[in-house]
Amino acid sequence: MSYEHILVAVDLTEECDPVIKKAMALALAGHSKLSLVHIVEPMAMAFGGDVPMDLSQLQQQQFDQAKEKLEALKRKYPDVKTGDSHLTYGQPRQEIHNLAKEHHVDLIVVGSHGRHGLSLLLGSTANDVLHGAPCDVLAVRLIKRPEK
Amino acid sequence: MSYEHILVAVDLTEECDPVIKKAMALALAGHSKLSLVHIVEPMAMAFGGDVPMDLSQLQQQQFDQAKEKLEALKRKYPDVKTGDSHLTYGQPRQEIHNLAKEHHVDLIVVGSHGRHGLSLLLGSTANDVLHGAPCDVLAVRLIKRPEK
Numbered sequence: 001m002s003y004e005h006i007l008v009a010v011d012l013t014e015e016c017d018p019v020i021k022k023a024m025a026l027a028l029a030g031h032s033k034l035s036l037v038h039i040v041e042p043m044a045m046a047f048g049g050d051v052p053m054d055l056s057q058l059q060q061q062q063f064d065q066a067k068e069k070l071e072a073l074k075r076k077y078p079d080v081k082t083g084d085s086h087l088t089y090g091q092p093r094q095e096i097h098n099l100a101k102e103h104h105v106d107l108i109v110v111g112s113h114g115r116h117g118l119s120l121l122l123g124s125t126a127n128d129v130l131h132g133a134p135c136d137v138l139a140v141r142l143i144k145r146p147e148k
Numbered sequence: 149m150s151y152e153h154i155l156v157a158v159d160l161t162e163e164c165d166p167v168i169k170k171a172m173a174l175a176l177a178g179h180s181k182l183s184l185v186h187i188v189e190p191m192a193m194a195f196g197g198d199v200p201m202d203l204s205q206l207q208q209q210q211f212d213q214a215k216e217k218l219e220a221l222k223r224k225y226p227d228v229k230t231g232d233s234h235l236t237y238g239q240p241r242q243e244i245h246n247l248a249k250e251h252h253v254d255l256i257v258v259g260s261h262g263r264h265g266l267s268l269l270l271g272s273t274a275n276d277v278l279h280g281a282p283c284d285v286l287a288v289r290l291i292k293r294p295e296k
Contacts, residue, residue: 002173022284025150029177112278112285127278130260130287136170137260139278139285 002030003136005083007105009096009129010038012069016111019140020077023109026138032107035083036073037099039092040066063089093128101134112139150178151284153231155253157244157277158186160217163259167288168225171257174286180255183231184221185247187240188214211237241276249282260287 008023010016020036027034040063070087084103088095100108112126126139156171158164168184175182188211218235232251236243248256260274274287 002177026174029150112281127275130275130278133260133287133289136289137287139281139287141281141284 003027003032003107005033005035005103005105006107006109007035007037007096007100007103009092009108009110009125010036010070010073011111011125012038012066012073015142016073018142019109019111020073022138022140024077026107026109033083035103035105036070036085037096038066038070038085038087039095040087040089041092042089059089063087092125093131096129097132097134106135107138108133108135109138109140111142113142151175151180151255153181153183153251153253154255154257155183155185155231155244155248155251157240157256157258157273158184158218158221159259159273160186160214160221163290164221166290167257167259168221170286170288172225174255174257181231183251183253184218184233185244186214186218186233186235187243188235188237189240190237207237211235240273241279244277245280245282254283255286256281256283257286257288259290261290 003026006023006027008020010020023034026032040059042059067087070085074085086099088099096108096110099105108129110126110129126137130137130139151174154171154175156164156168158168171182174180188207190207215235218233222233234247236247244256244258247253256277258274258277274285278285278287
């Protein structure tokens with residue numbers, strides 16, 4: 001009944017640490033393969049899809065930075081080596097669902113701020129990923145801790 | 149890193165079987181306490197909250213039937229005896245979140261049809277439970293299997 005392949009969606013900020021830790025604990029308990037994914041959302045899309053300026057250089061920088069951070073994350077969590085890490089462009093829900101289908105993922109783990117109200121309309125990644133997901137989804141609650 | 153108290157929200161149909169099985173597997177792997185909850189949505193609310201007829205008798209029948217089914221479910225899964233089972237009236241999200249807070253639940257497990265489109269607007273229990281949840285939420289994907 002345990003999961004065979006767990007895919008963790010990371011936002012590459014410090015917030016993703018508890019998400020990876022939870023996913024790792026599940027993977028260790030169930031001897032599951034563990035993979036990482038980070039999605040870079042295309043800037044043109046973020047600005048509304050009709051921006052006259054050339055964003056390709058900025059996008060490349062964004063992609064390179066994400067790649068470096070993802071490599072750093074893999075070094076920080078060497079146990080993730082059993083799986084793959086993916087870095088793709090696109091709309092998070094679609095890319096995560098596609099990867100899950102391609103790689104026979106049976107659990108997607110994603111961080112959730114547990115926000116409601118306005119974000120219910122705007123959508124959050126956790127909520128978005130849940131809809132139409134090809135497999136189970138674990139939303140790990142992220143809690144803002146008071147600064148030390 | 150494993151969960152201490154897992155709360156499974158069940159709809160008391162046959163569909164909830166895979167949800168309970170997944171939750172049980174997690175509970176066994178992590179030596180977690182496992183509790184069940186079923187929420188009976190008040191009829192007056194379902195009809196719009198302003199129904200002139202007396203629904204108290206019908207509601208009592210609905211509640212009694214749910215109680216019987218929940219007892220049958222507990223007999224079917226004797227391993228759930230480690231935790232409690234809860235049967236309450238109300239709005240599922242609110243009741244599940246309240247129970248989770250009261251009983252120090254760190255994982256809510258709920259079934260998800262993975263529907264999108266219209267149900268994104270109408271809300272589904274899994275999506276609804278995710279918003280504002282005080283802890284992690286595992287949405288177990290329910291797949292309609294072809295009839296044998």
